Structures are given as C-alpha cells and as structure tokens.
Amino acid sequence: MKKKIGFYIHIPFCHSKCSYCDFYSISDFSLELKKNYLDRLLKHIDYMGCRFSNDYKPNTLFIGGGTPSIYSAEELGALVKRVQKNFNCEFLESTVEINPNVIDYNFIDKLYKGNFFNRISFGLQSPFKKDNTYLGRNFNEKSVEILKYALSIFENVSIDMVCGYDGFNSEKIIEKLNLQGILPKIKHISLYMLKYSESFSEKFKEKICDDDIQVENYKKMINLIKKNNFKQYEISNFCKTNYECKHNLHYWKYHDYLGVGSNASIKFENNIVCFPKLNDYMMKDFEETIEDVENTEEYPDKIIMRMRLCEGMSFLELKKINPNLPDIMNILYNRYKDCFKKDFDKISFSQKGFIFSNTLLSSMLEIMEERK
C-alpha cells in the first residue's frame, strides 16, 4: 500500500524583500532565471516521480514561497498537472500561496477556471496600508477587494497575518475584516508572531515590540479570532470546523513528505534532505541531492512537531518513542502546571505553554540528556 503524503513546491522569488522576512527568497532575478527555474521544477518533479511513485501517493499539494503568484495561473497549473501525472494521484487539498498586493482579478479568474487549486492562501498580514508599510511590504489598495473577490468564487480561503509590531491593533484589524464581510467567509487563519532575527536591518530591529507586549498582542488576537468562530488547532493556526490545513497536518503529524524546489526539504524513511539554494539547485544533479541524506534522530523532531497541535500527544505514543518520555513530561507538568493541559492519557500545551513551547521543549531535551 502506498503511503499518503503531502507534496510541496517551493518558489523562491518575490517582487521585493519585506523587512520582517526571514524565509529564503530572492527579489533580484531575471525573467530568464524565472523561466529556467520553472523548467527545472518540472524536471525535478519527473525525477521525484521515478524515484518515489512506487512507495508514495501524494494526497495534498502546496505551492509556497516566496511568492508563487509571480508565475501565471497556467504555469502554476502545469506544475500541479506534472505531479498528478508522475504520481497518478488526485489531491484532497491543493493550495497555492498568493500575495494579494501583486495580482489582479484576472489572475483569480484564471486560477479558478484552471481547476487545479481548491484552496487559496493569501499573505494578507494586515488589511491596513500603514501596517504593511511598517512591515516593509508593498501594499495595493485593491488587495482587500481582490481577497473579497476570491472569497466570492473559492470556497476554501486562508489568510496569513503577523502580529507583534509596534502599532498592531487586533480590534481594528478584526473589525475591518468583519465590516468587509471577509471574516465570516474565511475558513482558516495563520497567525505568526514577529520573531527577532539577526538578518533584520538595525532600523527594523528597533520596531519589534519587547516580549511582554508581543505576548499580549498575540493573546488578544487569538481571543478575538476565537470569538469569530475559529478554533485553534495548532500553535499558529485556526480554522472553521473541518477546515484544518490537510497539507500541513502531514508535517505536524510527522508523516513523510516530498517536494521540489530550491531550499525545499523532503522526508522519507527517516531521512531528511534539504535541496540546495538557487544557484546550486539549478545545476546539481538531482540524484546527488538525494544521496546527501541526513538520518534524523526521530524523537526530538517528532515531539516538537506533534506538540504544536492542540490535541497534544498520548502517553502511550510518548512511550513508544522513548520509554522515559512519559515520566519526563510528568516532571515538566509538575514544574509548570499552567503551561500544560493533561487528561488521564494525554498531554498538550495550554495557551501559555504554546508561548513558551521552545523553552519547555528544551527543558525536556535537557532532562532527557541527564537521564542517558
């Protein structure tokens, strides 16, 4: 029986680099490179099909970036078709990320008519120009109207938002999204806290709020999102009933996943491979990149991913990973009770636990080391 997995396609190009962005993306590129990259992706998909289609059948697809909408709807459709052909598969969920500031109504129409995507993920960040300007993003006054248009034809639309910057006003953002009739129709929200990165400019580093204000921002926004009929199912993700992102659930449940693109990674049989950055990606032999495997020690990564979900983990599952883990989780629970929720056979993070999840998981690994 073939394993059901997610397939990811990475587009590394963006129109300009946003001040807060720590992702791998390139804004200075030629049209020729953009075209050659698409050809390279198609060849890479063929290679992945030859190498993996006997064992895997993708049931979700995600084209992310960068800015996938830098390509036309037809070009994006060609990528989807190529994965379907190589793996002989249909997708339960097929998502493309869109930057609403750089597309028009025509693009949305073509995406819809192409029938390759049943889920659109909009990088909105905020419906206000001043917030986008603050974040160093281009802002098109029509972006909210374009989002509304997409909502009138696509049934499953998600938006990305970012909080934790000076001037972030959760009430005003939610009020505007409601006044525009957007929030009742949106099925999914990803909310990220702005994280400090050394790669930010000095000027931008100064704009990031201190931790306490960030946490207050985040908590307030989460409460408002929940009041608008969304349930939290993951540390940064919220959805209406049955609209969890099926593709990302593959990652959080620590399933295998495949993909193509510069800096994209794949996981198969406990091996994780990260493909090279753009220049090498365009030249390196595909075979060579797969042989470059890194065998993962499964348990820390698996726990880190699984505990991101609100459902948490059962003690039985923890025990299967390592017999010491249920005890270690109980030690942490007794030390930091308000950071956890515990049923008799399950443990998960509370809202506070999510905020301090990195510290809590590091403590777990330290105790684990001491017991070795």
Ligand code: SF4
């Ligand atoms: S559009 Fe997205 S990926 Fe591109 S620079 Fe901005 S935040 Fe980063």
